[in-house]
Amino acid sequence: MSETRRGGFGRLLTGAAWVALLLALWLRGHDIAEEPIATAPRPGDVVAQGRPPAHGLPPAHEPLPGAGPQGLIIKNMGLRAPIEGHGLDPLGGVEPPPYERPGSVAWYQDGPEPGASGSAVLVGHVDTKTGPAVFYELSTVKRGDQIAVARADGTIADFTVEDVSVVAKDHFDVDRVYGPEDTRRAELRLITCGGDYDRDQHEYSANVVVTAYLTGTERTPRPA
Known part of the structure; x- marks a missing residue:
């Protein structure tokens, strides 16, 4: 019921008070519902409704100096989530947060930081045994949507979604x-599970992959 079930990526949080305040000001929390999931995105499905034309996307912003990510914000999903640094599991997949923290996102900390040159990878569960998880609605993201990452150096890296796809x-x-x-460019990948769920194999048949690139930056306001 998540990307770690033998087929996605495989299987801590540090943060300052000002990051938590920022996330709280930007969005309300993302409520967790109960299972089952009605339908998951299938290979070949791409969210297309409301996409701007390709020429309507903003230009890329110059990559930022490296700084660890602390929070993920996707306003159109109503999502705000803490980001944890993780490596690879014994099978060579990106290790997501444990099921006890379904609302957290894992950053592959041996790769680029979000906002720095290269492709930063963030993974999260789509669901758990008790209900939807942090990336349950990731497939609803559209081309042109905005994604923000609060970073440890006090900056917010703003990304624009370029592509949403489901990969078998x-x-x-x-x-x-x-x-x-x-x-x-500085790019971002958000990845979770999609496709059909095989109850015998305990795995999903595909992955939802959101590709975004850096288009802006701002400073985080510090509380008084």
Whole structure:
């Protein structure tokens, strides 16, 4: 019921008070409902309604100096979530947060920081045994939507969604999914599970992959 069930990526939080305040001011919390999931995005499905034309996307912003991520904000999803640094599990997949923290997102800390050059990878559960998790609605993100990452240096890296796709796990190209579309840009990947859920194998058949790139930055206001 998440991307770690033998087919997605495989299987702490540090933060300052000002980051928590920022996230609280930007959004209300994301409520967790109960299972079951009605339908998951299937391979070949791409959220297209309301997408702006390709030429309508903003230009890329110059990559930022490296700084660890602390919070993820997707206003159109009503999502705000803490980000944890993780490495790889014994099978070589990105290790997501444990099921006890379904509202957290894992950043692959051996790769680029969000906002820095290259492709930063964030993964999260789509659901747990008790209900939806942090990326349950990730497939509803559209081209042109905004994603913000609060960083440890007091900056917010603003990203624009460029592509939303569902990739079958038997056609999952690690280099293509994780690698940057343009090495001159700062890019972001958000990844969770999609497709059909095999109750015998305890795994989903596909992954939802959101590709975004850096288009702006701002300073985090510190509380008095």
